[in-house]
Amino acid sequence: MIAGMRILLPCLAALLLTGSAAARATGETDPAVGHYSAQLGPDALSALEVNPDGTFDYALSAGALDEQAHGRWMRHGGMLRFTTRPHPVAPLFVALVPAHAAGPLSVSVTWPDGQGxxxxxxxxxxxxxxxxxxxxxxxGWTLPAGETRVPRWIRLDEPVHGVISPEFRIDPAAGTALAFKLEPNDLGTFDFRDAPVEIDGDDLILHRGEGRIRYSRRPR
Known part of the structure; x- marks a missing residue:
């Protein structure tokens, strides 16, 4: 089992175990209230809780990706709508002051604590x-030594969560040892904004970005 799933599985299990008790305690005012799960593959699973107080809880682990969300749901006719609350602050890359160094262009990217x-x-x-x-x-990373062209810009991409930087301009006269910091902010919190959730019998179909996740209701 991958490390990320070992971290997130307790959260997924908690959603599945606590949901029915919460629903019974507060009364179920909407037939969609309940707890749901989705098995997306050998290394991918997700849990979803539709709470009777108008909130939802979501967790997903897929390969290196771990994400979660909490927010409000509302019924719109035959479907639900999810909105993460509070809206998460997006992670971003921050350019630090470059340094002068011998050799080709080099790039380092660290967390705020300095860990590469x-x-x-x-x-x-x-x-x-x-x-x-x-x-x-x-x-870090170093431009291949055989590259003789003058670098003009750089773009960074954290592919697991899709964090993409703007194009940072490069001024070789200011230094060729480039350094960047990735500010995580709410990295790992998915930003649902009025996301549709279709109701198909006892299943829910969550629109997550450009994809869809089908959840099956768990026994109570």
């Missing part, structure tokens, strides 16, 4: 030709 981050996709653009691409290790 591996797996950040790097794209470096030039005045002409195709960009150079790569990805960081914990100690």
């Amino acid at each position: 981050i591996a797996g950040i996709d790097v794209t470096v653009g030039f005045d002409s030709g195709e960009p150079a691409t790569g990805y960081t290790q914990e100690d």
